[in-house]
Amino acid sequence: MEHLSMAENASPKDALLSHMLRFAPVAKMFYSGTLCGLSPDVDGTSDGSIHLLSRGELSLTRQREAPLLVQAPCVVLMPRPLEHRVEGLGAAGVDLMCATLSDLAPPLSMVIPDITVVDLRTTARLRRPVELMFEEADDRAYGYGAAVDRLLQYTLVVVIRHLVENDMLQGGVLDAMADDRLSAVLEALHAAPGRQWTLDSMATLSNLSRSAFAQRFAQVVGVPPLLYLTGWRMSLARSLLAEGKPVKVVATQTGYRSVAAFARAFQRTAGVPPGAWQRTRLGIS
Numbered sequence: 001m002e003h004l005s006m007a008e009n010a011s012p013k014d015a016l017l018s019h020m021l022r023f024a025p026v027a028k029m030f031y032s033g034t035l036c037g038l039s040p041d042v043d044g045t046s047d048g049s050i051h052l053l054s055r056g057e058l059s060l061t062r063q064r065e066a067p068l069l070v071q072a073p074c075v076v077l078m079p080r081p082l083e084h085r086v087e088g089l090g091a092a093g094v095d096l097m098c099a100t101l102s103d104l105a106p107p108l109s110m111v112i113p114d115i116t117v118v119d120l121r122t123t124a125r126l127r128r129p130v131e132l133m134f135e136e137a138d139d140r141a142y143g144y145g146a147a148v149d150r151l152l153q154y155t156l157v158v159v160i161r162h163l164v165e166n167d168m169l170q171g172g173v174l175d176a177m178a179d180d181r182l183s184a185v186l187e188a189l190h191a192a193p194g195r196q197w198t199l200d201s202m203a204t205l206s207n208l209s210r211s212a213f214a215q216r217f218a219q220v221v222g223v224p225p226l227l228y229l230t231g232w233r234m235s236l237a238r239s240l241l242a243e244g245k246p247v248k249v250v251a252t253q254t255g256y257r258s259v260a261a262f263a264r265a266f267q268r269t270a271g272v273p274p275g276a277w278q279r280t281r282l283g284i285s
Helices: 012-022 124-139 144-165 180-191 199-206 210-221 225-242 247-253 259-270 274-282
Strands: 026-035 048-055 057-062 068-071 074-078 084-089 094-102 116-119
Touching: 026 084, 026 124, 026 144, 048 057, 048 124, 048 144, 057 094, 068 074, 074 144, 084 094, 094 124, 094 144, 116 144, 124 144, 180 199, 180 210, 180 225, 199 210, 199 225, 210 225, 225 247, 225 259, 225 274, 247 259, 247 274, 259 274
Parallel strands: none
Antiparallel strands: 026 094, 048 074, 048 094, 057 068, 057 084, 074 116
């Protein structure tokens, strides 16, 4: 009997969404407890945020925006840097957990909303991991921080799945997957990021002229083709580095002819060289 993998059965859009889940951002808890009144500013200039509310009502204030009122139990996801403050309403305050989000990368960064509020009363799969996180934070047993961070990663995947299932991801590359000319190119880029791609080779796949392809891709996806390819390669590179793959191997698999060229491209997007990023991610001093 022939067995087909999920990837072989999946539509191009489903395959892309599966890749997005692989590139979910990294979460690190920085606060857990009862919040009464106004918190200090959450910087939001370098990382995204996720807030988990298990009791009470919370006001979230952003610059030049009306306060957003959310009620427990819920998860508030802000995947991009966004300066904001949170306030626990009522005399008893709120039970709150906060975490930073880093390494949000294309293509997920291109389609995920700036703010998502997920009501846990209607999302059963999220309720238990959120309860476990608060239990771990309350007990503060040995290793609770690591346990919470791993549960946060699972929570992120479920929130992203929730966005997918409820058609809450926004345009861009998802719209391109519905475009007959562009979808063939995107499928090829995703399947073979290590190929020596050029604008001409992409245009040939699309059956458009070089200029018509470049214009159409940028209009629909939101970025030029080669910039999208670089973002995809860097997302894959982060995933491979996080698995412990050697930098030289990652450079080859992501289409770079030299480690030096790969390192320059990686540092432009991540802010640090790939070796340093990998050591930090793997906790190697």
